[in-house]
Every structure is written in C-alpha cells, then in structure tokens.
Amino acid sequence: MRLWPRPTLARRVLGALGMAFVLVWCMLLAYEYVLLGQETGQETGVHKIGAALSVALLELDSPQQVRAAVVTTATWLNRVRRDAGQLPGELVFELRDRQGRVLYASVPGPDAGGAGEAFWIYQHDAPGWSLLIAEPKPARGATLGALGAGLLPYLLIALPCVVLPLWIAVHQGLRPLRMLAGRVAARPRDDLSPIGIDPGYRELRPLVAALDELLARLRSKAQRERAFIEDAAHELRTPMAVISTQAHVMARAADPAERQQAQAHLKLAIARASHLSGQLLELATLDEMAPVTRELVDVAGCVRQLLAQQMKQALARRMELSLEAPDRLEWPVDVAAFHSIVINLLENSLRYVPPGGCVQVGLRRDGAHLLLWIADDGPGIAPDQRQHIFERFYRGRGHATPGSGSGLGLAIVRQACARLGGEVRLVDGLAGKGCGFEVRLSAGTA
Numbered sequence: 001m002r003l004w005p006r007p008t009l010a011r012r013v014l015g016a017l018g019m020a021f022v023l024v025w026c027m028l029l030a031y032e033y034v035l036l037g038q039e040t041g042q043e044t045g046v047h048k049i050g051a052a053l054s055v056a057l058l059e060l061d062s063p064q065q066v067r068a069a070v071v072t073t074a075t076w077l078n079r080v081r082r083d084a085g086q087l088p089g090e091l092v093f094e095l096r097d098r099q100g101r102v103l104y105a106s107v108p109g110p111d112a113g114g115a116g117e118a119f120w121i122y123q124h125d126a127p128g129w130s131l132l133i134a135e136p137k138p139a140r141g142a143t144l145g146a147l148g149a150g151l152l153p154y155l156l157i158a159l160p161c162v163v164l165p166l167w168i169a170v171h172q173g174l175r176p177l178r179m180l181a182g183r184v185a186a187r188p189r190d191d192l193s194p195i196g197i198d199p200g201y202r203e204l205r206p207l208v209a210a211l212d213e214l215l216a217r218l219r220s221k222a223q224r225e226r227a228f229i230e231d232a233a234h235e236l237r238t239p240m241a242v243i244s245t246q247a248h249v250m251a252r253a254a255d256p257a258e259r260q261q262a263q264a265h266l267k268l269a270i271a272r273a274s275h276l277s278g279q280l281l282e283l284a285t286l287d288e289m290a291p292v293t294r295e296l297v298d299v300a301g302c303v304r305q306l307l308a309q310q311m312k313q314a315l316a317r318r319m320e321l322s323l324e325a326p327d328r329l330e331w332p333v334d335v336a337a338f339h340s341i342v343i344n345l346l347e348n349s350l351r352y353v354p355p356g357g358c359v360q361v362g363l364r365r366d367g368a369h370l371l372l373w374i375a376d377d378g379p380g381i382a383p384d385q386r387q388h389i390f391e392r393f394y395r396g397r398g399h400a401t402p403g404s405g406s407g408l409g410l411a412i413v414r415q416a417c418a419r420l421g422g423e424v425r426l427v428d429g430l431a432g433k434g435c436g437f438e439v440r441l442s443a444g445t446a
Contacts, residue, residue: 032151
C-alpha cells in the first residue's frame, strides 16, 4: 500500500510554484528588513516626529502652551500607535524647563544617556525648554513578523491569479499525452502500424517519432521472424518427408539391396535434418539482441584447432588447406560467435570447392581490428547471386556440391559478425578465381 500518492506532473508544477512563492516572500521580507535597517540607521521615525514637533513648539510663547501642545501630540500619537498594533510599546514624552523641572512626562521614561540599547532617543534643547522623546526599539523577531504579515496578503492575492492560468496550461498541455496513451491502449495487441497522431506540440513530436520508429522495427522483426519460421518449416518438410518415405520402404522392402538403399537415404535425410536443426538453433543463439560475453583468447590457436577438425575432410577430397597467422594472437571475442564464423566459412568453402582445390585461411591484427579471411579457388559466385548470399535459406545455383547445404551458413556468419561488432564482405578468391570472405572484428570490451 502506497503511503503517498503517485507523483503527477501537474502536482509537481503546482508544488514548485508554491515553493517559488515562499521563496519570493522570503526574499521580499529580507529586502524590506534590510531597507528598514538602512532607513532607521539614517533617521528614525522618532527623529522625524521630534523635529517636526520642535519646529512647531518654537512658535509658542509660554511654557503652558508648549506643555499643552506636547500633551496633545503625545496622546494622539500613542492612540494611533495602539490602534495600528504593529509597533511595540508607546512613545515616551518628557518636557523640562530651563531649570530642569519636569513640565510633562507621559510615563516614567529613559534618560538620554542610558536608553541606547532599548530606545531610540530624540532630544532637543530650546531657549525656554528641553524636549525628549523615546521610542521603544522592536525586537528582530517582531520586526520580521510585522514585515511578513504586511507582505502576505499581497502574495495570497497574487497566488490564485498565477496558479489558475498555470494549472489550465498544464492540464491542456498534457492533453496530447493522454490522447496518445488512449490511442496506444485502444490498439489491438498485434497492431504494429504507425500511431498516426500529430501531438500539436513541437516538444512531443520526438516522442511520437520514436514510438513510430520502434513500431517500424518491431514490424520488421516480426516479418523477418514470420518469414524465418515459414522458411524453416519448408526446409524441414523435405527431410521429414524423405525420412517418412524411406522408413515406409524399409518396413515393406523384401529385397535386402532395396532395404539397404532405403537405409542409406534415411541416414542422409536424418543427417540433413539434424544439420538444419543445429544451424537453426545456432542462428537463434546468435541473436544480436543477446548480451555479448567477450573473453581474451588466443584466436590463432582457436583457428588452428578448427582447421584440424576439418583436415580429415580436406584430405579425403585431396584439398590443400593452409593457414597464414602468427604463432599467438590474443583478442577479446565471444568464443561461440567466433567459432561459428570460422566453422561456417570453412564448411562453405569445403563444400563448394571441387576435389584437388585449395582453401587458404588468414588471420592478423589490423590496427584496432582483427582481420580474418578465407579464400578458395573454387567455382566462385555468379555476379547476379552475390547480393543474396547472406540471406537465410539462400543456396547458390549451378554448383554440384557434395551433400546439400541448408542455406544458413553465411547468414550465421553475418549474424555472428554483427554480434561481435564487425562485418563480413565478399572478396576475390585465389589465383583470379573462386571467392573469399573477409571478416573484420572490433576489439570491443574484454
């Protein structure tokens, strides 16, 4: 059970806006506080009041008139101060004559010498009287509270005026995403056609384009897999039919020679079906989407071992099988994929090169790449067939080959090269005839 609701884009935007308003409020509060400090450092309110009152008192003649004016001013200012409720305490007024006698004191207040810590003091000495006014200094917290309370109503008025248009903009801005999600959710499970929606906003077009590209890749992959399954079923149907037919012949044949011939055909069909099944499994294993596991191995030694495995077949057909490679060459490869490349290229050459021919294998380092090539002096590949040789189940025409290939060998080589981050291409053969295959592999990451 989720303790908090799942975050939404609208909630995040509104939350960020609320934080922005709090930050603005804090910045304005700091600005007002600094500004107030500068103003009070230059001339406080009590100095302004005292200066104005002193000028007015100079126009009066008698001490009684001066006292009456001070009493009236003190009563009025303190009443206004109490009604406002924002400043601490009351103004303290003290009026003395030239002999130092107190003519008026609003409350027992500070003297001019000892109240600097708690009061702002204004004192003016005229020819006939002396006036002292003291204003309590507000605490820092009280000052900040008063300034914050004064700013808060303005921000509260501005908040809905900003939030409402922003919420409408976010809600309407997310409408194309909701439309896109609804369009995708309503599609059938096997529908990989383009989404076909114009989001209207430039920022959303890359998303729709990426989805359409993904669907295009999925369509292409599905079509390839469907064609592969159909071709595999078609290729397996022939040896399975031969197996069924020859098994039926063996069961009913009375002649030993006929039974022996059916048995030979049966073994050949089983071998072909087994070879085809193995190559189908190998091709599925070499899917380029599978993770690549590279090992630093002696690829020259690997090639020698694989050549030794094919030497018996080469000697039986009186073929020359040679290797041009350094004694040791370490390279980071996926061993299974590298073996598939070498074995399938060797089998392809040994199958199509006539008896007495020559097959040459080469291996060397070429800068940041590993270069492997296999060339022969066989019949070669007709120019009109070269563009199809790496297609699955494609077998060249016009060659009398020992046995029948599956048409998957070169497709497996291309898939294995792609897995190793390399490529394979068709090159010239030996002595101006035949054909060759050059494989270039990158180092990748060991």
